[in-house]
Amino acid sequence: MNHVVWAYSENEGVSNEVASAATDIVKGSPGEVVVVEIAQPRAGIRAPGGRLLLKGPSSADSPGVVAEALYRAAKELQPAAVLVGATRNGRETASRLAAKLRVGCMSEIYNLSSDGQSLLGERNVFAGKVVAKVTCALPAVATVKVGSYPRMESAPGGTRELDVGGVDSPIRVASREKKAVGAVDLKSAKVIVSAGRGVKKKEDLAMLEDLAREMHGALGCSRPLSSDLGWLPEEHHIGLTGVSVKPDLYLAVGISGQLQHTAGMKDSKVVASINTDKDAPMFQASDYGIVGDLYQVVPALRRALSAHG
Numbered sequence: 369m370n371h372v373v374w375a376y377s378e379n380e381g382v383s384n385e386v387a388s389a390a391t392d393i394v395k396g397s398p399g400e401v402v403v404v405e406i407a408q409p410r411a412g413i414r415a416p417g418g419r420l421l422l423k424g425p426s427s428a429d430s431p432g433v434v435a436e437a438l439y440r441a442a443k444e445l446q447p448a449a450v451l452v453g454a455t456r457n458g459r460e461t462a463s464r465l466a467a468k469l470r471v472g473c474m475s476e477i478y479n480l481s482s483d484g485q486s487l488l489g490e491r492n493v494f495a496g497k498v499v500a501k502v503t504c505a506l507p508a509v510a511t512v513k514v515g516s517y518p519r520m521e522s523a524p525g526g527t528r529e530l531d532v533g534g535v536d537s538p539i540r541v542a543s544r545e546k547k548a549v550g551a552v553d554l555k556s557a558k559v560i561v562s563a564g565r566g567v568k569k570k571e572d573l574a575m576l577e578d579l580a581r582e583m584h585g586a587l588g589c590s591r592p593l594s595s596d597l598g599w600l601p602e603e604h605h606i607g608l609t610g611v612s613v614k615p616d617l618y619l620a621v622g623i624s625g626q627l628q629h630t631a632g633m634k635d636s637k638v639v640a641s642i643n644t645d646k647d648a649p650m651f652q653a654s655d656y657g658i659v660g661d662l663y664q665v666v667p668a669l670r671r672a673l674s675a676h677g
C-alpha cells in the first residue's frame with residue numbers, strides 16, 4: 369500500500385468534488401491524488417496528481433464493470449484509499465469494489481481525513497439529526513457525500529494508462545433520454561420559497577412562484593407535492609429523498625417540518641416559516657416564524673416587497 373488516494377465518479381462534476389475530498393486526505397502528507405477514468409478521458413475532469421485511465425472496459429455505464437476495472441487496477445497499484453462519488457451508480461460501484469477487495473467501505477462521508485493508518489470522516493444519520501464520526505482501517509473504500517466539497521477548479525496533471533483487460537457486463541444501457549427538467553436550480557439558489565401541503569390547489573402554487581421570482585429565488589416543495597400529487601417535477605422536492613439545499617434564505621410555506629424534509633434544508637443560513645399551526649415542528653427549525661394562513665400572509669408579503677421596490 370502507498371499513500372495514493374484515488375478519486376472516481378462517473379459524473380464529471382462529482383468527480384471534481386471527489387478530487388477535492390481526496391486532496392483534503394493527503395493534505396500535509398507525502399500522499400497524492402489520482403483521478404481515475406474508465407475507458408475514455410473526459411475534458412472537464414480535474415486531476416491534481418494526474419489521471420489514471422483504465423483501458424479495457426468499453427464504457428463506464430455499468431457499476432459492475434467499473435467496480436471490476438477499479439478492482440483489477442487496485443490489485444496492481446495498491447492505492448491507500450479509493451473515493452467514489454455517492455451517486456446512485458457510485459454507491460453500487462463502491463460497495464462492489466470493497467467486497468472484491470475485502471476492505472471496509474464507508475458511505476456518504478464528508479470531512480474526510482487520514483492519520484496514515486485509517487480513513488476518518490463524518491456521516492449524517494437519523495436524517496441529519498446526528499453526525500456519526502467513522503473510521504476505517506486503510507486500505508479502504510468510501511463514497512463521498514455529493515455537494516459536501518467544492519468542485520476542484522483547475523488542476524493540470526498528466527495521464528497514465530493501465531490496461532485492465534476486457535470487462536463485460538450482462539447489463540447494457542439500451543438508450544438514454546434527457547429528462548425534461550424544469551428551469552429550477554435549487555442547489556445554487558440563494559433564496560428558496562418552498563411549498564407544502566398547506567397549499568390547497570395546484571393553481572395556488574402560482575402565488576408562491578411569483579413570490580419566489582420577486583425574491584430572485586426558486587420554488588421548492590415538500591415531497592407530497594411532487595411525488596404524491598405531481599404538482600411539481602421531482603427536481604423541486606427537498607429533503608432526505610430529494611435535493612439538499614443551503615440557500616441564504618429558506619421560506620417554508622405550509623410545511624409541517626418532518627425530519628425527512630428538514631434533512632434537506634437544515635444547512636440553510638436563515639429559515640423562515642409560515643404555518644397556521646403554532647406547534648408545527650417547522651418552527652423549531654426556523655429563525656423566524658409567522659403563525660398564520662398562507663393565503664393571507666403570502667399576498668401581504670408580496671405587497672410589502674413591491675412597496676419596497
Ligand SMILES: Cc1cc2nc3c(=O)[nH]c(=O)nc-3n(C[C@H](O)[C@H](O)[C@H](O)COP(=O)(O)OP(=O)(O)OC[C@H]3O[C@@H](n4cnc5c(N)ncnc54)[C@H](O)[C@@H]3O)c2cc1C
Pocket residue numbers: 563564565566567589590591592605606607608609610621622623624625626627628629632642643644645648660661662663
Ligand atoms: C422514507 C421517507 C422519505 C421521505 N422523504 C421526504 C423528503 O425528502 N422530503 C419531504 O418533504 N418529505 C419526505 N417524506 C415525507 C415526510 O415524512 C412528510 O410526510 C412530508 O414532508 C410532509 O409534507 P408537508 O409538510 O408539506 O405536509 P404536512 O405534513 O401535511 O403539513 C402541512 C402543513 O401545512 C400547514 N397548513 C395547512 N394549511 C395551511 C395554511 N392555509 N397556511 C399555512 N399553513 C398551513 C399545516 O399546519 C401543516 O403543518 C418522506 C417520508 C418517508 C416515509
